[in-house]
Amino acid sequence: xxxxxxxxxxxxxxxxxxxxxxxxxxxxxxxxxxxxxxxxxxxxxxxxxxxxxxxxxxxxxxxxxxxxxxxxxxxxxxxxxxxxxxxxxxxxxxxxxxxxxxxxxxxxxxxxxxxxxxxxxxxxxxxxxxxxxxxxxxxxxxxxxxxxxxxxxxxxxxxxxxxxxxxxxxxxxxxxxxxxxxxxxxxxxxxxxxxxxxxxxxxxxxxxxxxxxxxxxxxxxxxxxxxxxxxxxxxxxxxxxxxxxxxxxxxxxxxxxxxxxxxxxxxxxxxxxxxxxxxxxxxxxxxxxxxxxxxxxxxxxxxxxxxxxxxxxxxxxxxxxxxxxxxxxxxxxxxxxxxxxxxxxxxxxxxxxxxxxxxxxxxxxxxxxxxxxxxxxxxxxxxxxxxxxxxxxxxxxxxxxxxxxxxxxxxxxxxxxxxxxxxxxxxx
Numbered sequence: 552x553x554x555x556x557x558x559x560x561x562x563x564x565x566x567x568x569x570x571x572x573x574x575x576x577x578x579x580x581x582x583x584x585x586x587x588x589x590x591x592x593x594x595x596x597x598x599x600x601x602x603x604x605x606x607x608x609x610x611x612x613x614x615x616x617x618x619x620x621x622x623x624x625x626x627x628x629x630x631x632x633x634x635x636x637x638x639x640x641x642x643x644x645x646x647x648x649x650x651x652x653x654x655x656x657x658x659x660x661x662x663x664x665x666x667x668x669x670x671x672x673x674x675x676x677x678x679x680x681x682x683x684x685x686x687x688x689x690x691x692x693x694x695x696x697x698x699x700x701x702x703x704x705x706x707x708x709x710x711x712x713x714x715x716x717x718x719x720x721x722x723x724x725x726x727x728x729x730x731x732x733x734x735x736x737x738x739x740x741x742x743x744x745x746x747x748x749x750x751x752x753x754x755x756x757x758x759x760x761x762x763x764x765x766x767x768x769x770x771x772x773x774x775x776x777x778x779x780x781x782x783x784x785x786x787x788x789x790x791x792x793x794x795x796x797x798x799x800x801x802x803x804x805x806x807x808x809x810x811x812x813x814x815x816x817x818x819x820x821x822x823x824x825x826x827x828x829x830x831x832x833x834x835x836x837x838x839x840x841x842x843x844x845x846x847x848x849x850x851x852x853x854x855x856x857x858x859x860x861x862x863x864x865x866x867x868x869x870x871x872x873x874x875x876x877x878x879x880x881x882x883x884x885x886x887x888x889x890x891x892x893x894x895x896x897x898x899x900x901x902x903x904x905x906x907x908x909x910x911x912x913x914x915x916x917x918x919x920x921x922x923x924x925x926x927x928x929x930x931x932x933x934x935x936x937x938x939x940x941x942x943x944x945x946x947x948x949x950x951x952x953x954x955x956x957x958x959x960x961x962x963x964x965x966x967x968x969x970x971x972x973x974x975x976x977x978x979x
Contacts (some may be wrong), residue, residue, distance in 0.1 A: 600652040600661060607647040613640070620651055622660050626682050630663060630675055633684045638667050670765055691757040691765050697963040698725065702748040706730060706740045709750065714963070717754060721764055725752060728769055731812050733783050733794050736804035738776065741840075748776045751960045771956040784953045788945050795941055799949050803938030806852040806873070807899060810881060810919050811840050811906070837880070837920035837927065844885060844915040846906040850897045851879050851921075859891050865918065866910025869903050878925075882918040883909050 607616050613634075617627040634640070651663045664674040667686070675684040700713025706729065710722045717725075729752075730740045753771040756764040774781040783794040783802055794802045854873040862868035865882035869891060872878050885907025897903060908915045920927055941949045 598655060601655055602650070602652055604648055604650045607643070607645050607649075609645040611645070613643060613647070616647075616649060620649065620660065620663075621658075622651070622663060626660070626663070626675065629682045630673075630684065633675075634665075634673055637671075637673060637686055669759065669763065689759055689765075691759055694756050694758055695770070695959060696754045696756060697960055698722070698750075698752040698754060699960075699963055700750060702744050702750075703746055706744060709744075709748075713750070715752075715754075717756075718763060721754075721756075721767060724767070725754065725769065727812075729772065733769065733772060733802065734774075734781065735807050735809075736802055737781060737808065738774070739808040741809065742838075743776055745777050748774070750774045751963065753956050753960050771953070771960065773957075773960065784949070784956060786941060786945075786949050786952060788942055788949075793938075795949065797953065799941035799946060801938030801940055805899075805937075806877070806879075806921075807849070808851075809840070810848050810851050810879075811842055811846060811917060812849065837882075837918050840906075840917045840919060842906045842915060842917060844906060844908070846915075846917075847902050848881055848884065848904045848906060848917055850899060850901050850903050851919075852877070852899045854879070854897060856891060856893055856895045856897060856903075859887050859893055859895075862910065864911040866912060867904070867907065868910075871897060871903075876924040878922040880918075880920040880922070882920075883907055883912045883916060885909065885915075 603620070605616060605620055607613060613631065614627065617630065622630070631640075647665060649663065649665045651660050653659065654661050662674065662676045664672050664687075666672050670689050672687045672689065673684060674687050675682050677683075696715050696717050698710065698713050698715035698717060700709050702709040703712075707723070707726050710726050711719060713722075730738075734740070751773045752769060754767055755770050756767045758764055768785060769783075770785050772781075772783045782797050784797070785792060786795055787793075796802060848869075850871055852871075852873045854871040856869060857872045857878070858868065858870040860868070862882060865880070867884040867886065868880060868882045869884065869887065870878060870880045881904060883906075884904040887904045888902045891897070891903050906915050906917050912918075922928065
């Protein structure tokens with residue numbers, strides 16, 4: 552016990568001694584200026600290179616710009632020669648930015664680069680006594696994004712105003728893909744959409760440093776339109792990418808839902824309509840698509856041209872015979888596409904003519920009819936003649952991909968049906 556007391560006492564004395572020593576040292580240094588620690592010489596060294604950028608001015612040649620950067624003549628010639636191999640010099644416009652690095656010791660340019668397009672840079676660097684150039688690809692990183700929203704007036708409006716961190720230009724591309732590629736056989740977005748319809752889209756993007764996408768693919772879509780549920784999933788079968796519904800059935804059909812890629816319908820199918828020129832009621836066995844003069848018209852299905860000429864009140868008209876007794880008619884054309892004449896075989900989606908206002912027409916539009924065994928029928932009633940489904944051996948792989956994509960979209964919230972009461976589509 553006595554030893555323990557002696558050890559404790561010794562510890563206290565050591566602490567007191569240290570404290571008194573610190574106090575005496577502070578007293579001696581009181582009023583004195585303490586010099587800062589000496590910096591190592593390398594900390595103050597100049598950088599090996601300095602970065603510069605310059606822009607091609609209006610009325611200036613690229614050679615003049617290079618001369619202003621003080622790039623030597625040999626390097627300038629080498630750059631111009633290689634640039635002409637990867638880009639047409641005539642495409643170079645004012646605003647082209649060149650970047651270069653100069654040695655702080657010699658003032659000589661050591662690296663020079665310029666942007667060829669959104670995805671490529673042309674870069675030169677010193678290699679011995681000469682220069683070496685190469686085209687460098689802008690790095691990208693993959694990401695997925697979910698677009699979601701509600702229709703108020705149109706597909707474009709819904710996508711422009713919907714949720715999701717995707718630039719406006721990409722949203723326009725998405726709208727075109729939905730209307731003219733994915734649902735071209737099932738949905739006519741100019742007629743079928745109603746206020747309150749909802750959508751979710753899973754988008755795969757390869758993103759550049761500036762946030763724009765080099766490429767993008769729609770992996771999955773869920774649409775609730777007027778209470779009806781539509782979905783599409785991208786899947787590769789037999790080395791070919793295509794879209795299938797939830798059950799693995801192809802979205803392709805023998806006939807497209809609409810003959811125009813950019814469309815707005817002014818008059819729907821009707822057995823009685825007041826004709827604006829004849830001033831009387833008359834059957835209107837088709838759909839009128841109001842569109843700008845010259846808008847491209849496409850064949851809704853494979854077939855053979857039966858007529859391509861003047862059709863009286865129809866103006867310039869093309870009639871196509873399809874398989875199984877079906878036929879389609881396209882009227883009031885401004886002109887026919889090159890090579891379109893009777894007897895020529897056409898493919899689904901092929902250009903056959905351009906919107907006009909010939910015949911009995913009050914303005915530019917396309918009058919489109921669909922016939923079955925010579926009788927006019929509502930073209931929106933054609934639902935069958937589908938493409939091949941997902942092969943049996945790939946069904947499990949398809950279901951796994953489908954469920955994974957639904958789960959990704961679920962993170963952004965459920966897709967409500969048009970009445971807002973349920974999330975049936977995500978969980979049916």
